[in-house]
Amino acid sequence: MGAATTAEAFDAKQRKQATKDLNDPSSIGLPVRRDCVPGLRRETMFIAYPSTTGRSVRMSSAPDERPRTVTSTVIASTLSTEYIHEEVTDTDRKNPYPPADQSIVCLDRRVFNAIKSSVAESEKLPDGTKRQFELLAAYKFSSRICVLTDLLYERFWTPEDAPVETIDFWCEAFDVENSKAGWFELMELAISPIESRAGYLKKFYQDRLKAEAYLLGSAWFRSNVGCYRQLNFLGGLDNVLTHLDPILRERSVLTGATTRIEAAPDQQSFIVDGPLKTKVDRSLLIVADENMGPKMNRAKVREIWLDADRKSRLRLDDEIVQKVISTPAMRRDQIGGYAVEAPVFIGKASATRWARPGNIKNSDGEPVSKISRKVPIHIELAAAIDR
Numbered sequence: 001m002g003a004a005t006t007a008e009a010f011d012a013k014q015r016k017q018a019t020k021d022l023n024d025p026s027s028i029g030l031p032v033r034r035d036c037v038p039g040l041r042r043e044t045m046f047i048a049y050p051s052t053t054g055r056s057v058r059m060s061s062a063p064d065e066r067p068r069t070v071t072s073t074v075i076a077s078t079l080s081t082e083y084i085h086e087e088v089t090d091t092d093r094k095n096p097y098p099p100a101d102q103s104i105v106c107l108d109r110r111v112f113n114a115i116k117s118s119v120a121e122s123e124k125l126p127d128g129t130k131r132q133f134e135l136l137a138a139y140k141f142s143s144r145i146c147v148l149t150d151l152l153y154e155r156f157w158t159p160e161d162a163p164v165e166t167i168d169f170w171c172e173a174f175d176v177e178n179s180k181a182g183w184f185e186l187m188e189l190a191i192s193p194i195e196s197r198a199g200y201l202k203k204f205y206q207d208r209l210k211a212e213a214y215l216l217g218s219a220w221f222r223s224n225v226g227c228y229r230q231l232n233f234l235g236g237l238d239n240v241l242t243h244l245d246p247i248l249r250e251r252s253v254l255t256g257a258t259t260r261i262e263a264a265p266d267q268q269s270f271i272v273d274g275p276l277k278t279k280v281d282r283s284l285l286i287v288a289d290e291n292m293g294p295k296m297n298r299a300k301v302r303e304i305w306l307d308a309d310r311k312s313r314l315r316l317d318d319e320i321v322q323k324v325i326s327t328p329a330m331r332r333d334q335i336g337g338y339a340v341e342a343p344v345f346i347g348k349a350s351a352t353r354w355a356r357p358g359n360i361k362n363s364d365g366e367p368v369s370k371i372s373r374k375v376p377i378h379i380e381l382a383a384a385i386d387r
Contacts (some may be wrong), residue, residue: 010300018157030156034248036201037154038141038208038238044102047183048111057114059104063181070104070115072122073097078104078144079132081213095128095220105187108149108167112137114146119302129222135219135227141238143209148183151190204241208234225249243340244287252340259339262287264313265332270339273313277341280304284316284339314339 011063018030046059048070058067059074066072077100106112119125119133136142140150153164163169167186168178170326176182207296211233218226243252252258264271278301286297299316307313 007251010251014157014162019159027240030158032247033155033157034242035246036205036241037149037151037190038205038241039143040103040105041147042243044100045110046102046104047107047180047187048104048115049107049180049183050114057111057118060180061102063184065167070118072119072125073132074100075104075115075119076125076129079129079136079216081216096126097129101142104145105151106145106147107183109147109165112145112147119286128222131219131222132216135215136229139231139234141208141234143212148187148190149193152186155190172267184190201241201244204237208237211237240285240340244338249338253338257340261314261337261339268315270316271307272314276304276312278304278313282341284341286316286337286339 006153015032026116044060044061048057048059050056051058051067051069054081057070059070060067077096079094080097080099104115106115116133116137119130122130133145136145140146140154149165149167149170152170158164158173167183171178171182174186176185211230213228215230215234217223218230242248243258245252253260253274256277259276259278260273261270263272280301280303282301284299284301286299301314301316304313340354
């Protein structure tokens with residue numbers, strides 16, 4: 001049975017369980033698909049929903065809170081960050097909206113599209129804010145503006161033909177009222193706190209928030225290279241998070257996207273349990289189960305072979321191997337660890353020059369709006385002679 005067929009069988013089994021639970025009146029809820037869904041790591045979270053007249057979008061941070069209208073100023077402050085609010089000499093490029101430590105969770109795609117239309121048609125919002133929103137609109141795991149039904153779909157297994165795009169389906173599945181109180185209950189189900197998760201998961205989520213702020217900064221200052229770089233970083237990081245998720249990791253092991261490993265008796269290599277999808281000179285990110293804490297290691301594959309028992313073996317960089325094998329979680333009497341191919345930039349979130357304008361300074365330590373290079377005098381003279 002191939003990896004794709006194995007994954008399909010796994011998905012079919014989980015979806016069958018989801019259907020069974022829905023048809024069982026004594027059962028409430030759906031099977032959990034993944035433990036940690038990226039996004040929503042802000043201090044204050046608002047749920048956005050249509051007004052009673054349907055002419056505007058309202059939002060509340062608690063079921064009993066008086067609703068307020070989602071205005072262009074609210075959107076702008078939600079997208080603004082400390083990285084693009086620093087003092088710079090070029091006042092025309094300064095974001096006029098102070099940053100707000102909040103997230104807006106749209107009830108469904110209809111609400112999100114209504115906000116998207118209002119942003120595009122607004123004459124008050126600067127072009128920088130509109131560019132920021134366009135980028136986040138294409139990124140489903142944003143920590144600032146997202147859709148509740150999408151988050152629930154990522155978090156739980158559902159029947160194949162379920163109307164997952166409607167909030168009515170989710171309220172019925174979890175037996176909650178289709179009201180503000182019920183919506184907040186669903187939002188709590190969609191969010192899984194990371195405080196109790198493995199240390200490496202915490203670090204990845206922190207890197208996501210940082211990269212998202214850099215992405216917004218790059219969008220504000222029209223840095224296409226910066227936007228491309230941060231989107232690549234976020235996509236690669238979310239891919240790794242999916243493969244290492246404590247629950248979804250089981251599926252990734254079946255497909256070979258994640259490799260289960262344990263220290264070999266020679267204490268110089270790893271025994272691979274299950275499919276192996278990597279090559280020599282590829283970069284691997286190695287983590288152990290949750291008891292490993294914040295430790296994680298990156299290494300290049302030096303050698304792959306089959307041992308006498310017909311099991312795949314990996315040999316990695318010597319220094320990294322010794323470091324990993326020395327951790328208690330990687331010893332043979334422990335659970336073992338997992339390896340996943342990771343882009344080289346994972347764990348190295350950094351800003352492009354326009355993502356943090358306050359860091360661009362001249363020789364006197366003063367912030368500047370442009371970067372200029374001093375050309376050596378002999379180069380200038382050579383250029384003048386050529387002309």
